[in-house]
Structure formats: C-alpha cells, structure tokens
Amino acid sequence: MIVKTRFSLDTSILIYAVDRDAGQKHESSRVLLERAALCDCILTLQVLAEFFHATTRKQLLDTDHAFSLLSNWMEVFEISSATDSVLIDAVNAVRENQLSFWDAMLWATVRQSKCSALISEDMRHGQRLHGVEIINPFIKDAEARLKDYLIV
Secondary structure, eight states: OOOOEEEEEOOHHHHHHHOGGGGGHHHHHHHHHHTTTTTTTEEEEHHHHHHHHHHHHTSSOHHHHHHHHHHHHHHHSSOOOHHHHHHHHHHHHHHHHHHHHHHHHHHHHHHTTTTEEOOSSOOOOOOEEEEEEEEESTTHHHHHTTTTTTTO
C-alpha cells in the first residue's frame, strides 16, 4: 500500500542543499530538506552513496564534512535499501518506461518503501509510475504539488 504523504528526495536535492554556488536551487533545496525532516520523508542508501561520491569527487565537501552530513541524515530520516525485487522492478522500468538504470533503481526503492512521490529534477515532472509521482521542485507549479507532502 502506497502512503499518500510519504515521499523521498533524489541526490541532486541533497547536493544543491550544500552547494552555495547553485544559486536559487541551493536555497530551495536547503529549505526543502529542512521541511522534509519534519515529514514522512525517507532517503535511500543509493542517494546517500551518490551524495557522498559526488560531493567529495567534485570537492564541494571534504570527506569528514560529507560523512558528518550523512550521519546526521541517517539519524533524522528513515533509510531504505534496494532488495532483489527492487532490481527486478528497476530493470522492468528501464525496459517499459525508458528510465536510466540508476533512476529506475531509485524509483523502485522508493516504491518499495511505500512512497507516493519522488522529488527529483532528473525525471519527467508529473510522471506517475505505479503510484509514485515525480515532482520537480524547481518548476513553477512545484509548490502546489509539494503541499500534499510538506509541512508549511
């Protein structure tokens, strides 16, 4: 059963939240992450791993700072990991919906965790895959869609 108010965040939201050079996306992501911490938001192990890899590889953060953020988020958010059935669902989503493999893995893990939304700029805004809606937080009507999930 999908939980209407449960959602998850994609890696880019976490990265923008710490990247002061990301302009408006930085501020929007920072606020979104703060609000998500007060809601039924889960993070996936994949997103946390991608965050650590990307921020340290691009030298946005040193490894100690990136690890500190990961540790804090792991205390605040429920963390969901992929399973063998997630892999099967992801491969099917690649075949049927032309998602990239890693986007499909994220979507399938989020779906397994009974989320009804994935907040991501990397997939098609408004797309609904087996009960999971994709919401791009950086487009004009995003706030109207996010109101169902975020405490104001």
